[in-house]
Amino acid sequence: MAPVDRNGFQVAVICAVNVESKAIKAILNPNFGDENPYGKADNDPNSYQTGMIGRHPVVLVFCSGMGKVGAAIAASNLRISFPRLKLCLLAGICGGVPSDKIFLGDVIVSKGIVQFDFGRQHDDRFVRKSSFYDIPGRPSASIRSFLHLLETSKEDTGFQESILQCLNAISAQDPSIAIHPPADEPDQVYPNHYVHKHYNPVPCPTGECSRWKNVGDPVCRNSRDASCGDVGCQAAKATQRSPPPDRSGLTSKIHLGLFGTSDQVMKSAQHRDACVEEEGVLGFEMEGAGVWVSDLPTIIVKGVCDYADGHKNKKWQSYAAGRAAACVKAMLDQWTETEATQTRTGESQGTSYHNTQSKIMTQGGSHSFGGRNTFSIS
Numbered sequence: 412m413a414p415v416d417r418n419g420f421q422v423a424v425i426c427a428v429n430v431e432s433k434a435i436k437a438i439l440n441p442n443f444g445d446e447n448p449y450g451k452a453d454n455d456p457n458s459y460q461t462g463m464i465g466r467h468p469v470v471l472v473f474c475s476g477m478g479k480v481g482a483a484i485a486a487s488n489l490r491i492s493f494p495r496l497k498l499c500l501l502a503g504i505c506g507g508v509p510s511d512k513i514f515l516g517d518v519i520v521s522k523g524i525v526q527f528d529f530g531r532q533h534d535d536r537f538v539r540k541s542s543f544y545d546i547p548g549r550p551s552a553s554i555r556s557f558l559h560l561l562e563t564s565k566e567d568t569g570f571q572e573s574i575l576q577c578l579n580a581i582s583a584q585d586p587s588i589a590i591h592p593p594a595d596e597p598d599q600v601y602p603n604h605y606v607h608k609h610y611n612p613v614p615c616p617t618g619e620c621s622r623w624k625n626v627g628d629p630v631c632r633n634s635r636d637a638s639c640g641d642v643g644c645q646a647a648k649a650t651q652r653s654p655p656p657d658r659s660g661l662t663s664k665i666h667l668g669l670f671g672t673s674d675q676v677m678k679s680a681q682h683r684d685a686c687v688e689e690e691g692v693l694g695f696e697m698e699g700a701g702v703w704v705s706d707l708p709t710i711i712v713k714g715v716c717d718y719a720d721g722h723k724n725k726k727w728q729s730y731a732a733g734r735a736a737a738c739v740k741a742m743l744d745q746w747t748e749t750e751a752t753q754t755r756t757g758e759s760q761g762t763s764y765h766n767t768q769s770k771i772m773t774q775g776g777s778h779s780f781g782g783r784n785t786f787s788i789s
Contacts (some may be wrong), residue, residue: 413442414468417449421497421748422467423489423707424739427474427482427698428500431503432726435471436737437585438577442554452491459492460492465743474698482701490705497553499707499747502739504731505670505676506719508694510599513715514654515727517664518738519694521711522558523549526700527686528673547703549753554708558667560745565665570741574663577737589729592746595772596726602716603680607721608634626681635678639722647720663714663734668692670711672699680720695719712739737775 414420426432439462443449447459458473472489475481482501490496507513519539524547530539540546548560564570579589592598593631601607609620617631620642633641648740654664671692677683686692694715702709714731 412468413430414449417451417493418495420449420461420468422469422743422746423465423472423493423496423499423512424464425472425474425485425489425499425698425702426478426502426503427481428503430732431735432471432754433439433585434472434581434588434732435739436460437581437588438586438740439469439471439734440464447552452488453487455492457488457492458541460711461760464740467743467746467748469743477700478697479672479699480674482698483704484701486702486705486707487682490707497708498557498746499702499709500739500742501696501698501702501709501711501713502735503696503713504716504728504735505713506683506717506723508683508693509652509718509745511655512664513666514652514664515598515715515717515729516734517715518668518734518744519670519711519713519715520558520561520665520667521550521670521699522667522673523547523713524670524699524703525686525690525692526673527671528675529700537746542757547700550710551708554710557746562667563667563741564745565667570745573741573744574737577740578733581736582746588733590718590733591630592730596724599646599651600652601722602650602719603684603720605644605648607639607644608641608642609677610645613641613766618634621702622657635721644722663738664773665738666693670696670699670713672697677719678721680718681748685721712740712742714738 426435439460441462443461447461449461451457451459460471462469470493472485474485478500488552505519507519526547527539530537543660549555565666572644581588582590604626606623606626606741608623609615615621615631616633619631620634623630669692670689671677671686671690671694673695674697676697678697683695694713696711696713699711714735716727716731
């Protein structure tokens with residue numbers, strides 16, 4: 412059922428880049444006609460799309476770009492336009508920490524965040540601020556309770572079946588979203604001392620790569636964004652990875668833990684491992700701190716598309732984004748709306764939920780619902 416107005420929305424999903432929002436749009440049933448017939452508050456620069464994910468009315472938020480500033484702006488304006496939100500899911504892709512538990516395509520769900528770019532730059536090092544008054548707060552009691560529920564149910568057959576059903580629906584809705592691992596890019600990880608640079612016989616155009624001796628020495632700019640094949644990284648140096656046998660048949664493994672968040676893209680295996688050793692993070696992303704400061708009740712849900720090192724590429728992004736979207740759907744199947752919000756909305760607006768068409772007609776009848784192609788995930 413469609414909410415009467417923006418006060419009827421309790422769930423939001425925020426995405427920062429196209430591959431993330433595309434996957435969420437594939438699970439967002441456009442039951443309400445126009446992309447956002449509910450409008451937005453005056454001077455709100457955000458773009459929104461509304462619809463249903465399972466039984467929940469959801470607003471999808473499109474950030475203006477990557478990083479915590481764009482995320483903070485989006486989250487702050489979201490709170491103004493949709494003031495009764497009870498759950499905000501920051502969904503998409505991330506870099507994961509390679510281990511015997513985390514593989515490409517797995518999904519990491521946040522129990523908290525560690526902000527790595529907030530601190531002091533000294534002559535010899537950067538020192539992160541980590542006092543009680545500086546670090547982001549832990550999730551609210553309602554979010555912690557929901558995460559506890561997720562921790563106990565994420566391996567259940569019903570949860571995994573929900574993910575499988577959602578992946579099939581995503582494939583039917585948008586075949587361009589990958590639901591199978593890329594055939595031309597194996598799940599592999601290089602040792603943290605094996606940097607991404609030009610190797611013989613591929614010549615370095617500036618000579619910097621040929622002069623490289625130790626981790627921390629400069630490499631040429633051309634190598635930084637080139638593929639491993641283009642610079643001559645030796646596949647024999649990498650460890651080929653595949654999930655253990657006890658995970659066969661599962662669509663994705665769901666891991667709950669800490670995210671490292673920063674405006675800097677993590678592309679250094681040595682820095683990645685140092686952060687893991689110091690803070691115990693499971694993955695790295697760029698928007699969490701921006702949404703966290705808005706005080707929205709937030710959970711980060713992101714699929715692992717690379718290992719946060721210099722060898723990363725974009726070939727696993729669509730696959731990982733689809734896994735995250737399917738996990739969002741499965742999580743919302745277990746999330747319960749807050750009755751108090753529905754009651755308050757009912758007191759101020761009449762009944763909280765009406766038939767979609769009658770709702771729009773009360774706002775002027777200017778939107779049509781005929782002829783829209785929708786799919787259903789039950």
